Amino acid sequence: MEKFKTLEIVRASPGSAVFHLRxxxxxxxxALSLDSFAELPLPxxxxxLDRNPDALVLVLSGAGHHFCSGIDFAALDSSPPPGDRGRAGERLRRHIKYLQGAVTAIERCRKPVIAAVxxxxxxxxxxxxxxxxxxxxxxxxxxxxxxxxxxxxxGNAMELALTGRRVSGSEAKELGLVSRVFGSKRELDDGVRVIAEGKTYLTLHKKRDMDIEPY
Structure with missing residues (x-):
């Protein structure tokens, strides 16, 4: 399996069609660093994983105690030299656009991708x-x-954006942000494994029918 600096790809079990991208x-x-931006996208x-015929379902999760704490601005090194804020701002803008490319890569992946948060x-x-x-x-x-x-x-998006408050797992379910809430990380892993290995997702193939050119 290919090695990455900020990501890990693990096959659920020998012969399984489920692959974990952590x-x-x-x-x-x-936190998402420049290496994260570089490793997530298409190349x-x-x-x-998209080209791997053995991978039919992808599970995206986070190692350790958290899924993702956002962009690692310290790693972006956007602190401007004296009198050079304009260039620093432009550099930061390019970094953010780079992140958007990584997110688009997830959307364009032709295999079903499940987030386990x-x-x-x-x-x-x-x-x-x-x-x-x-x-x-x-x-x-x-x-x-x-x-x-x-x-x-x-309306919900505006309220959350303006207040900046935290949304719990149960409220995320009420808002429709997640489909199901599990009691613990172990229950989440077990539940997602069952769902991913089930026929529902193995026969979904939703993106094979999308009008997307092969990478």
Whole structure:
């Protein structure tokens, strides 16, 4: 299996059609760094899984205690030299656009992608989760979001954006952000495994019928 700096790809079990793609920076709560941006998009992790005929379902999760704490702004090194704020702002803008490409790669993946969220799912982590086809979370998961109108509705998205408050796993279920809430990380892993290995997702193949050119 190919090695990455910020990601980990694991096959659920020998012969399984389910592959796990884990954000793997637990010491930083899986914050998204420049390496994350580079490894998620088409040329690397998702492309290898999308092309793998043995992989029929992908499960996206986070290593350690959290799913993703958002963008690692410290890793972006956006601090401007004296009198050079304009260039720093432009550099940061390019980094954010790079992240958007990684999120688009998840959306364009032709295999069903399931997000298994536990702990923090903040900022760019919410973008990553909502780019997946289906989302599940633990009861202790929490979300802090800015824009989610297409999933939770414009009114709910505006309220969350303006208040910046945390959304619990149970409220995320009420809002329609996740499909199901599990009591613990172990229950989440077991539940998602059963769902992913079930015929529902193995026969879904939703993206094989989409008008998308092969990578």
């Amino acid at each position: 954000l793997n920076r637990p010491s930083s709560r899986n 690397l992790a998702l492309s290898s 536990h702990g923090a799912c903040v900022g760019g982590g919410v973008d990553v989760a909502t780019a997946c086809d289906v989302r599940y979370c633990t009861e202790d998961a929490f979300f802090s979001v800015k824009e989610l109108p297409s999933i939770v509705g414009y």
